[in-house]
Amino acid sequence: MTDVLFTGVLVYGAETISTPTDVLVRGQRIAAIGDGLVAPPGARVINGRGHHLLAPGLVNAHFHSPANHLKGMLPSLPLELFMLYESPADEALRPSPREAYLRTMLGALEMLRTGTTSVQDDAFVMPAPEPDIIDAIMSAYADAGIRATVALDQPELPEADKLPFLAELAGPELAAAIHAPAPMGRTELLGRYDHLFRTWHGAADGRLRGAVSVSAPQRVSPEYFAALAELGERHDVPMFVHMLETKVQRVLATEQPRFAGRSLVRYTADLGLLTERTNVIHAVWVDGADLDLIAEAGATVAHNPVSNLRLGSGIMPFREIRRRGIPIGLGVDEAICNDAVDMWSVVRAAGLVHNVTGLDSDLWPSAAEVLDCLWSGGARAMGQADELGAVEAGRLADLVLIDLHAPAFTPLNDIRGQLVYCESGGSVRLTMVDGRVVAEAGQVSTVDEDALLAEARELFAARQPALREAHAGAERFRPAYEEMVRRAARREVGLNRWAGGRA
Incomplete structure (x- = not known):
């Protein structure tokens, strides 16, 4: 070197x-x-x-690389509707290793070109994360030269267990689909994590690392959650957990018996699984009690303001989080709900969106605070607070x-x-x-960028018919999901995170 x-x-x-x-x-x-x-x-x-x-190089504290080839494809929709089209577990869309490599590389190229040097990739691989796909994702990051911490974001429970009202709204014609088991069970998923850590954790002179992800508490069993927490503790790596991104997720507290009136944050804390390694992703529909628990645990919040705007999720309570001393990192989330793998747009949105919360202007984020989130908070989210995020000897x-x-x-x-x-x-x-x-x-300068872009254009153009067919198939679920979102929107939960006077 x-x-x-x-x-x-x-x-x-x-x-x-x-x-x-x-x-x-x-x-x-x-x-x-x-x-x-x-x-x-x-x-x-x-x-x-x-x-x-x-x-310091920019830190993308939260990302999903498998949607890199889909940017600009979907209209703005609430998350629960958006996910019908974003990541269908359709066998016709199962990626080849080369496809997984190229779509990962697309994001890496865009990040490196604009100064992002580190990324936390919560990679959902549909329908399931096979070892050759894991290898393709990690190989792309290795070849590009970016620093990457990667987890496998896979649901473990059936769809009906993850969302409120759905079993009632879907009706008998969709019952088999929403109650079907996830594509891969706990034992197999833990085996895939074993492959990720044995093969890639610490590779490229430490530039590549593994992490663990439950996706979200409502999407996994307590047993799988605990097993991943133990794995994360053993390797001292971050755990990615989407929590309270939408009002639908807030409503889960009273609509799923296992939560017994508890928010997803309280539920996670009661399981003993909210720790200093936890990346609480989104944290939009949190209340003061949730934030106290996050602060007490020493966890970090990953803020994705462009994604939250694109999907209408709401505005994260930035000042309440900062007031408690909770570190905040900034993330793209994914190309399909940011439409660029561009941390500068995230930085700008973080500096602007909180100005419409009605707070006194001296409580709006300052430019220095936003940059502290980008660099210090991002380094903290990655578990490398003493290594990244500053230009120091x-x-x-x-x-x-x-x-x-x-x-x-x-x-x-x-x-x-x-x-x-x-x-x-x-x-x-x-x-x-x-x-x-x-x-x-x-x-x-690390790869032949022109050749990779040309190959990606050809490969993903050939994928368009299968994508259109999958999206058409998702339409049969849309009425039930729309009603679920509307029903949750009408529910009183004691707080509001939407601008424009919505209750």
Whole structure:
């Protein structure tokens, strides 16, 4: 690996942004920061010319790569309806390993090009995560050069057990479908996790890691939840848990006997499975008691503001979460409900959406807070708070070089404000992961990007007929799911997370 010396760069810090200085990267890590550093023999020297900002690589704290090829395909719909079309367990859509590789690569390329260096991929593989598909996903991340923590997001329970009102609304004609077992049971899923960890955890000099995911508490049995928690504790890795993304999920507390009036957060805490490794994903329809439990556990919240807007899920209570000291990371969620694998759009949305909550303006997120979520919160979500998220000597060299002479920063009024509200990725000049330059001048340098994009266009164009057929098949479920969402919307739950006066 070639050492790199950045000269004349401004260094982003949480408290201050430096005057032009030098940063030396040796191997995987930042070796030194200071004026007048000398390049080691054979090192590459990159001149920042006094107007390039060296910042931590962006962290995508929550993502689902299997939908990378579907962006722009679906209209905006509530999550429960959206999922009918997003991820049907249709045998005709079972991916080949090459398809899984290419669709994973599509997201990796877009992230690296715009400065995202780390991703937490909660990969749902329909109909089931076979070892060759797991290998294809991980191989794509290995080849692209991005840092990736990957879990297998698979439901374990039948559809009727995961949603309120559905058994009644679906009627006898859909009963077999909603009560059918999940494509893969607990024992087999744990075997797939064994493959993931044995084969890939710690691969690529530690750049690739495994994680665990229950998808959501209502989608799995307590036994599977506990088994994954034990696996996560054994390897000291994050656990991904979608919680209270929608009002439908809030209503589950009273409509599913196993929850006995408890929110999904309280249910998880009562099982003893809400811990410092938990990534609480979305946390939109949470109340103060839920947030107290999350804070007490030391868990992290993964905020996905663009996805929450696209699906009409609601507005996460940002200030209440920050007030309790709960770390917040930022995530794309997935390409099909963000329509770009672009962390800059997420950053901007996080800086804007909370301004319509009716709070006093001094409680709106500041640009500095949003960037703290992006970098410090993202690193915390990944369980690498001391390794990522800052440009400091000794940390892993995951870095992005941003040109402050670009239109987004001209004239230069406030770097933090312009990073949050103005930047779109077009000012990124270089992306470094683990001390290696992986993208430069708008092009990923680790793979043949043009050839991969051409292959993906051809392969996924051929998939369109099967997708259209699967979507047509999902239509028979739509009336029942629409009524479920409407019924939940009318239910009084003691809080409101929608803008525009909806109750």
